[in-house]
Amino acid sequence: MSFFSNITVGQYYPGNSLVHRLDPRAKLLAMPLIMAGVLLAQGPVGYLAAGLPILFGYAMAKVPLTALWRGMRFLWIFLIISLVLQAVTYPGETLWEWGIITVSREGLSLGLRLIYRLVLLVLAAMLLTMTTTPVNLTGAMEKLLQPLKRLGVPVHELAMMMTIALRFVPTLLEEAEVVMKAQQARGGSLTTGSLEKRLGATIALLVPLLAGSLRRAEELAIAMEARCYRGDNGRTRLKQFQYRYLDFLVLLILFAFTILVGVERWI
Amino acid sequence: MSKIIEIENLQLTYAPNTSLQRQALQNINLTVESGEFRAIIGPQGSGKSTLLQVMAGLEVGLGKVIVDGLDLRQKKNRRMLWQRVGVIFQQPERQLFEDSLYNDVAYGPKNIGLSSEEIERRVKTALKKVKLGEEYYPLSPFKLSGGQQRRAAIAGILAMEPKILLLDEPTAGLDPKGRQEIMNLFSELCRKQGITMIMVSHDMEEVAHRADKVTVLQKGTVFLEGGPQEIFAQGNQLTEIGLAVPFASELANALRERGKNVSNVTTLADAEREVGKMLRRRNGH
Numbered sequence A: 001m002s003f004f005s006n007i008t009v010g011q012y013y014p015g016n017s018l019v020h021r022l023d024p025r026a027k028l029l030a031m032p033l034i035m036a037g038v039l040l041a042q043g044p045v046g047y048l049a050a051g052l053p054i055l056f057g058y059a060m061a062k063v064p065l066t067a068l069w070r071g072m073r074f075l076w077i078f079l080i081i082s083l084v085l086q087a088v089t090y091p092g093e094t095l096w097e098w099g100i101i102t103v104s105r106e107g108l109s110l111g112l113r114l115i116y117r118l119v120l121l122v123l124a125a126m127l128l129t130m131t132t133t134p135v136n137l138t139g140a141m142e143k144l145l146q147p148l149k150r151l152g153v154p155v156h157e158l159a160m161m162m163t164i165a166l167r168f169v170p171t172l173l174e175e176a177e178v179v180m181k182a183q184q185a186r187g188g189s190l191t192t193g194s195l196e197k198r199l200g201a202t203i204a205l206l207v208p209l210l211a212g213s214l215r216r217a218e219e220l221a222i223a224m225e226a227r228c229y230r231g232d233n234g235r236t237r238l239k240q241f242q243y244r245y246l247d248f249l250v251l252l253i254l255f256a257f258t259i260l261v262g263v264e265r266w267i
Numbered sequence B: 001m002s003k004i005i006e007i008e009n010l011q012l013t014y015a016p017n018t019s020l021q022r023q024a025l026q027n028i029n030l031t032v033e034s035g036e037f038r039a040i041i042g043p044q045g046s047g048k049s050t051l052l053q054v055m056a057g058l059e060v061g062l063g064k065v066i067v068d069g070l071d072l073r074q075k076k077n078r079r080m081l082w083q084r085v086g087v088i089f090q091q092p093e094r095q096l097f098e099d100s101l102y103n104d105v106a107y108g109p110k111n112i113g114l115s116s117e118e119i120e121r122r123v124k125t126a127l128k129k130v131k132l133g134e135e136y137y138p139l140s141p142f143k144l145s146g147g148q149q150r151r152a153a154i155a156g157i158l159a160m161e162p163k164i165l166l167l168d169e170p171t172a173g174l175d176p177k178g179r180q181e182i183m184n185l186f187s188e189l190c191r192k193q194g195i196t197m198i199m200v201s202h203d204m205e206e207v208a209h210r211a212d213k214v215t216v217l218q219k220g221t222v223f224l225e226g227g228p229q230e231i232f233a234q235g236n237q238l239t240e241i242g243l244a245v246p247f248a249s250e251l252a253n254a255l256r257e258r259g260k261n262v263s264n265v266t267t268l269a270d271a272e273r274e275v276g277k278m279l280r281r282r283n284g285h
Helices: A024-040 A043-061 A065-072 A075-089 A105-131 A134-151 A155-184 A195-226 A245-266 B048-055 B075-081 B101-112 B116-129 B146-158 B176-193 B204-210 B228-232 B235-240 B247-257 B268-284
Strands: A094-098 A101-104 B003-014 B022-033 B037-041 B062-067 B085-088 B164-168 B196-200 B213-218 B221-226
Touching: A024 A043, A024 A105, A024 A134, A024 A245, A043 A105, A043 A245, A065 A105, A075 A101, A075 A105, A094 A105, A101 A105, A134 A155, A155 A195, B003 B048, B003 B196, B022 B048, B022 B196, B022 B221, B037 B048, B037 B176, B037 B204, B048 B062, B048 B085, B048 B164, B048 B196, B085 B146, B101 B116, B101 B146, B116 B146, B146 B176, B164 B176, B176 B196, B176 B204, B204 B228, B204 B247, B213 B228, B221 B228, B221 B235, B228 B235, B228 B247, B235 B247, B247 B268
Parallel strands: B037 B196, B037 B213, B085 B164, B164 B196
Antiparallel strands: A094 A101, B003 B022, B003 B062, B213 B221
């Protein structure tokens, strides 16, 4: 449990806030609006404005900051690397020099803006997954993609695959932990020894995991068929989604806001 | 006999300082003698498996844990442990991965860096102990039956020739014959080769039959400790926390509750003797 408990990026955080109670379809539609705002923004006012809906969303959802921080932790390495790359490769007015490495003012500002945008995009996606249960999320996706069914896209099957995949993430992590410990007790440690030894240890972890997944998939398929699963043929949902005025209001406000952020540079 | 495992004031918390925080073990004090067969029993979630993993150096808590002279508070000691301690996890067949049975059993010995002759000797001895003949050596472990896979996985641990074996429900899901064969093997390893056994089990008959001493865990603490006869005489206390006692002990406890003079027993043979004594006393009057 210790090794993999770190991998909980954007895990659902139970709550009963306004954000939690929004229709999942509305939340799913709100995401591209917020993200468009982040990508369209130019200039300091636009940048700050683009972050506002996300900040507001988190404030209302009452998600603890520690959970957020843990989710973002692995991202920092990636962010810092992209900042450094931007800063040293982009040509412009030299700000700082060390040997052949020069940091340009333009590169640094570009890198900082890039980081800001990336963080906002990740935060927006995390706000969605932290306030929506996986079942609702895939359910909403299925509902929204329904029109594509006429074109022969297996919408229900895709959504079911996603639900199952999400459902088995913790199970697989747990299994990986057990197998890793078992092999470690046979001297196959992933974290010590030569590269060759570690590679061997990785195989000793991956083969049982794969075999276990195949076995589980087969068992699940049998269990589903034993309960007469036939795709979405005549299938009903336990919880029907219901748009409320609030959902439309939120979408409308976000839409207007995004347009404002988009045209801000011409105002 | 000397102490091979010493645990003092062990505490272990999973995911501390988060919403998922869970106290798995608290204030555990435990010593195991070298060559002992110790059983650990307790209801689900009482911390049995966690305790076993602490002894294997796979989980680290607060408090003193000394296994075979190694202080497990130090990381380098935990790394040395796997050459002396074998762990058989629940459903150990999940750890099989090589292309042949032979290679899978050889995985551990290879990791220690033994010579190829020594590896061969160990693999053959281990597979002989679990009664898998040479005709199985080249087969893929995934082609074996469930019971054979279990035995193959156990052979993989035995090939490490550990001084201590930690067993986490080693017989769960096996048929009666397979269960008995494997338990006989563990008893033999303990009695003849002096390997210390620590076994977590829900099979009270086996615990009563095999163990020298029983530790009962409840909610992460030691609830009771003693010889099997002593422990299983406390039928009511065990039932209260969701455990059962072997049939013979239940019989003896019930007779004692009815005022009969019967000593603590755990096996059917002992129960027969005690009941016979009781009947003779009655007939004598």
